[in-house]
Amino acid sequence: MSRARTTREGLARLSVNQETVRQLSLAELARGAAELGIGGVGLWREPVRAHGPAAAARLMRRHGLAVTSLCRGGFFTAREPAARRAALDDNRAALDEAAELGTGVLVLVPGGLPEGERDLAAARERVADALAELVPAARERGVRLALEPLHPMYAADRCVVSTLGQALDLAGRFPAEEVGVVVDAYHLWWDERVPRQLARAGAQHRIALLQLADWVTPLPAGVLLGRGxxxxxxxxxxxxxxxxxxxxxxxxxxxxxxxxxxxxRDGTQVLRETAARYLRHVL
Structure with a gap:
């Protein structure tokens, strides 16, 4: 196979999440990705809402780009009934937005421990309860709910689901076509069980999306913005x-x-660099 063909086919599978080049507008992202031969983009709800989901969908189709995911739903762990209802309503709105964009994947960050709580198992059960509420709406819209386990450093404030195994245990209560998992190397690279759990996920047809970023140290204050x-x-x-x-x-x-x-940095340059790094370090 020629190098040119390998490059073309590799970039067709590549998707660049909007947050990687958040300095670019949706139009700039679409144009830049299409010019490089990148096949897809992952979108975030806030800029999509500002642009309008229908207009964003038309823009991506015009440039021949797949919307590989919409980020994010989730945050299911509140105990108070009013807060839980608000979270479910917001997730139903996210499902509507995902369906309008034409993506089959809504990424879910399950949520952290509510203030004063220390019971991780109980918080995970509330995640399962929320999934049960949302599965019918996801089925109707043709959108898959995709649980993303996050690195354990986020367990308190963002995600009580820290391992791929925990995510698969929760997803396994529901049909595979309705609830899957996101495999994010940044969050899972440290866990020696990942190869076995990926085999398990594949056997169950649970892998909804593969995401990549690198782990660089020292981590910044707050740790959220430290991906490499x-x-x-x-x-x-x-x-x-x-x-x-x-x-x-x-x-x-x-x-x-x-x-x-x-x-x-210049967003177009970052987009070009990301494509080059993908070809060098991932393929």
Whole structure:
């Protein structure tokens, strides 16, 4: 196979999440990705709402781009009935937005521990209860709910689901076509159980999306915005691609990086660099 063909086919599978180049408008992102031959984009609700979901969908179709995911729903762990109802209503709105965009994946960050609570198991059960409420709406809209386990450093404030195994246990209560999991190398790279859990996920047809970013240290204050450009850190990104493919996953590979240093640069250059790093460090 020629290098040019390998590059073309590889970039067709690549998706760049909007947050990687948040300095670009939706129109700039669509135009830049299409010019490079990138096949898809992952979108976030706030800028999509500002643009209008229908208009955003038309824009991506015009440029031949798949919307590989919509971020994010979730945050299901509140105990108070009013807060739980508000979270469910917001997630139903997210499902509507995902359906209008034409994506089949709504990424869910389950939520952290409410103030004063220390019972992780009870919080995870509230996540399961919320999924049960949302599955009928997801089925009607043709959108898959995709649980994303986050690194344990986020367990208190963002995500009580820290391992792929925990995410699969929750997803396994529901049909695979309705609830899957997001495999994000940034959150899972440290766990030696991941290859086995990926095999389990593949056997159950649970892998909804593969996301990549690199782990660089020292982590910044607050840790949320410390993701590294592909190839700059400690993660064997090529291994994650190989493990998910061995598990049967053939979907998009979405690069999602939260990093102010990247946001301060020219967004088109960052987009070009991301494509080059993907070809060098992932394929």
């Amino acid at each position: 450009q592909l190839g700059d850190g400690a993660i064997d990104l090529r291994a994650f691609r190989a493990w998910t493919e061995a598990a049967g996953y053939r979907g998009p590979v979405e690069v999602e990086i939260f990093n102010p240093a990247l946001w301060e």
